[in-house]
Amino acid sequence: MYKPAQPFNVPAQVLTATFTKVNGVTTKTFADGEQFFCAAKSYGGTERVVNDKYVIEDTLDIETWFRGDIQSADHIRLLDDGSEWEVLNTPEDIDRRHLYLKFKVRRIKGGA
Numbered sequence: 001m002y003k004p005a006q007p008f009n010v011p012a013q014v015l016t017a018t019f020t021k022v023n024g025v026t027t028k029t030f031a032d033g034e035q036f037f038c039a040a041k042s043y044g045g046t047e048r049v050v051n052d053k054y055v056i057e058d059t060l061d062i063e064t065w066f067r068g069d070i071q072s073a074d075h076i077r078l079l080d081d082g083s084e085w086e087v088l089n090t091p092e093d094i095d096r097r098h099l100y101l102k103f104k105v106r107r108i109k110g111g112a
Contacts (some may be wrong), residue, residue: 002061002094006039011080012062025075038064040078047104054061058107060085066098076105084108 004040014033019026041063045056062076070076085105094100 002100004039006041006063007092008037008039008041008064010038010078012036012038012040012064013071013077013079014067014070015075015077015084016069017071017111019073022039031066033069033074035079036064036067044071059088059110060105060107061102061106063100063102066108068098072105075108 013035015030016033018029018031020029021027039062040060042058042060046059048057057068070087072087072090072093074087076087078085082086084107087094088104088106091103093100094102
């Protein structure tokens, strides 16, 4: 049976995505959701080549207790530093037992 390697000691909050259509354009907005505790592990980010440039993206692997409200369109805010992260894939219900949830996130940064 699967056991998490790290304790769930990082406070986080789900930012639930809502899609609205305004003048034929679909926009995504986020509303504050419930808070939870998780384990966030970085492993140094993810290496990619974008437009012939070597780039390292800030990514985290998140593990937490099973929550059915986290979807792939949502964002996660880590409450210890206020950083916001985009959920990259559909969260995995480990062993389909509704006990643990695991997913990967990418940091959202502002800037022009």
